[in-house]
Amino acid sequence: GAVVSQHPSWVICKSGTSVKIECRSLDFQATTMFWYRQFPKQSLMLMATSNEGSKATYEQGVEKDKFLINHASLTLSTLTVTSAHPEDSSFYICSARWGYDGSGDTQYFGPGTRLTVL
Amino acid sequence: QQPVQSPQAVILREGEDAVINCSSSKALYSVHWYRQKHGEAPVFLMILLKGGEQKGHEKISASFNEKKQQSSLYLTASQLSYSGTYFCGTEFAGGYQKVTFGIGTKLQVIP
Numbered sequence: 422g423a424v425v426s427q428h429p430s431w432v433i434c435k436s437g438t439s440v441k442i443e444c445r446s447l448d449f450q451a452t453t454m455f456w457y458r459q460f461p462k463q464s465l466m467l468m469a470t471s472n473e474g475s476k477a478t479y480e481q482g483v484e485k486d487k488f489l490i491n492h493a494s495l496t497l498s499t500l501t502v503t504s505a506h507p508e509d510s511s512f513y514i515c516s517a518r519w520g521y522d523g524s525g526d527t528q529y530f531g532p533g534t535r536l537t538v539l
Numbered sequence: 540q541q542p543v544q545s546p547q548a549v550i551l552r553e554g555e556d557a558v559i560n561c562s563s564s565k566a567l568y569s570v571h572w573y574r575q576k577h578g579e580a581p582v583f584l585m586i587l588l589k590g591g592e593q594k595g596h597e598k599i600s601a602s603f604n605e606k607k608q609q610s611s612l613y614l615t616a617s618q619l620s621y622s623g624t625y626f627c628g629t630e631f632a633g634g635y636q637k638v639t640f641g642i643g644t645k646l647q648v649i650p
Contacts, residue, residue: 453636464541464626465581465640514580518636527571528628528638530580 423449425517427531434505435539441501442534444515450495451517455528456488459512471498505538512536540565542629544641551617551648559612559644561627570603570610571628571638574621581626584612589632617648 424447434440444454453472457465469490471477477490487509489501498517502509512535516528542563551557561570569588573581585594587603587610594601598615614621624645628638 455637464642467637467639470637527583527586529583530573533580 423447423517423529425451425515425529425531427515427534429534430532431535431537433537433539436506437504439501439503440505440536441499442513442515442536444498444500444517444531446496446517446529449517449519451498451519452495453518454492454498455516455518456490456498456500457514457516459514459533465514468500502536505536507538510536510538540629540631541639542627542641544625544627544644546644547642548645549647551614551621551646553619553648553650554616557614557617557646559614559625559627559646561610561612561629561641563608563629565608565629565631567603567605567608567629568632569630570601571630572601572610572612573626573628573640574623575626575643576623584625614646617646619648619650622646622648 426445428443456468458468459465467480468483469477469479471490471492473492473495479485492498512533514533516530518528542561545560571586572584575581592603601612603610624643626640626643628640630638
């Protein structure tokens with residue numbers, strides 16, 4: 422299957438600081454990337470959909486000024502958590518997907534980034 | 540419109556079979572199945588498209604009943620490595636590739 426990487430794997434930061442998480446598709450060009458957040462023992466909650474070269478589409482209830490998404494190329498998307506607070510502590514997972522080709526495709530997930538805000 | 544998964548949890552002995560169900564109240568374009576182990580990202584298992592597909596890989600297979608808007612994942616002769624949380628993800632026509640995930644089914648296989 423396709424390979425998606427995330428960096429860093431984990432990060433611990435102080436309250437009020439900003440954290441940037443990178444998501445890269447290593448062996449394919451991703452027309453669309455997705456950012457999810459997962460709290461312990463819960464499902465993956467979609468935060469935003471990111472298309473290369475255009476503004477991200479945020480899900481209802483997700484603050485776009487707090488969670489900045491940049492999709493600079495077909496292989497890289499970044500999520501910046503600005504002025505992080507303890508309630509932002511979570512497992513952030515990105516996924517990447519290429520366009521429809523009529524035969525079906527799916528999302529391939531990165532390994533995730535565990536954010537802990539002190 | 541989060542899909543509904545059942546059961547929420549199941550414990551199996553090695554070699555036993557299990558079925559995990561996923562249903563939606565809205566017409567589906569595709570159903571995606573993933574398995575997630577603790578502390579790791581979800582791993583893709585298979586995707587089923589509108590048209591009533593059935594697929595399988597080794598001893599894991601799935602079906603998609605388009606009319607009922609339901610999908611089932613079948614695990615046959617379960618192995619210890621099958622333990623994890625299984626998520627179904629549903630995609631709607633015109634949903635801009637967005638997949639909505641169910642709450643998950645925690646599967647534990649014991650010796």
